[in-house]
Amino acid sequence: MGNDEGGNRREGPLARLIGWFDSRLGLSHQFLRPAPNYSLNPFYWLGALTVVAFVIQGITGIILALYYVPSPDQAYPSTLYIINTVSYGRFLQTVHLYTAYAMIMLAFMHMMRGYFVSVQKKPRELMWVVGMAMGFVTLGFGFTGYLLPWTVVSKSATDVGVGMIKALPSSIASFLIFLIEGAGGDPTELLRFYDLHVIVLPAALLLLLTLKMYMLESHGISEPMAVAEETERDKKLVPIFPDVTLYLLQLATIFGAGMLLISAVFPLTLPPEFSLQTAGQSVVQPEWYFLWIYQVLKFSIFEGPGLTYALSLVAVIFLVLIFLPFIDRGATRKIRDRPIYVTLGAIFVVEVVALAVWGLLTPGQVISSTQGALVLGGIAILVAGVSLGMYRLIFGRVLRGVPVTKVIPGPVRSKIAWTSFSFVVILITGSLSIGTLINSVVNLALGGFGIALLERLILSLFFLSCSSIAAVYLLYRLDLGTGRIRRRIKAFEVGWRNRR
């Protein structure tokens, strides 16, 4: 360390590196500070609800572990014993399953909300990376836990998953196979999965959670864009206890009640036990959260040696998500200033949902590459067109440099929220309808007439019409506020008349 020409202290590379980590990890900040008023909003607590789901998983999992035997000949009978004989066994098993689904869904929503409101910007880059690691651990819970009942569906799907790992580069593949399968065949595989599920992954998640909570306490909750422009003095703070604690308690109990209701309405039924005979009769289908990857792997172009390319594609998507804070380095967090990233995020969400639904509708079918390209490309073009069109419509004034008021008043903000929500619903319905429509038309053209295909065609046309009418209505409602579309139509009509 020395002095520059102005007499200021100049830091060496090591001090700068320590300073960089300190500013991100917040090693010198106080804990349990009051939270800002705007954080009393369910969208700010998606991560906390994921932790609540994890806690429910832990409690139900510990009770289930008292009866479960992790060996190929005892896994299925012991699971059946839990469901049929143990008091509240089916209830516990069902809650464990649906809370796992909720945990994965909440983690995905938490990540995408963070992406759209750009929480990963300085100084929260490492929080994002740790959060992504937690997301992968959560998926690991799903992957390892799925095998444990040793049903024909779970074992076959896990074999496909392990088979995909074998397509990775040999050094990575051999390490992962050693880690999750060992060398002892089915008994070792089940025992390794059980150990990973009940010891390694919970420990890893707790460690990452501690690290993330530490950084959250240091940096505080990410501000919404409108509040970020206010001064520190203007922000109203509420104490952690009782306000924030009670709010979280309220959300957690509502979430718990929802999980219980779903468990009561859809109690778990166990598929048949895995054996070579039953395995030959079942269609391999992973759980819904891996369906989008599985659907990509079913494209004919990725069959055989092409599997490596498919896995590389998925790996690239995950790597982009992990290192997003170092890719999207722009200073602004406002949605209106990030049209490209917001559009890419919307395309990602719609494609993932469309692939998962498509995978659910076509179990075990190989998808032709042309069909895959048409559907995925069509959806991407549609979403990009609608997203950029909405940008023109909503933020057109801003993009042309016309000043707008800094803080949006409450009622207007509520209208924007409702408009955005309607837009997302229309977008998802429209995209799914277009995907199904193209799929049905291609299938009808290639495979001939079929009642099921015709039904799908009619349903997709119906939903597409509903989405189009809803989109037009939304545009009309938006136009009532600005009059832009009406002015343009009028100008077009005048121009047309003059030309004639």
Next chain:
Amino acid sequence: MTLAERLIVLFIILQAISVAAVWTLNATTVVEQGGFAIFLAINLLSFAAVVYVYRVTIDGGSPRPLGIFIYCLALIVLIFGNIFLA
């Protein structure tokens, strides 16, 4: 008693009834395990309503009618859902 206090009493009574109902169930049949889950959900939702009313009133405010209406509607749906499942 203010309206908020009356509501809290109502929700606490509902919690007590749901806890008592849980003890009457046979824990091994599918239907009664479903009933157990619903009664527990009623208990949790009543608790959430109590927390909501308490959280709002300690800051000097009063619970929003829409919020209370949604809680009551959800509880009625759960109670009738339980009868339907049984």
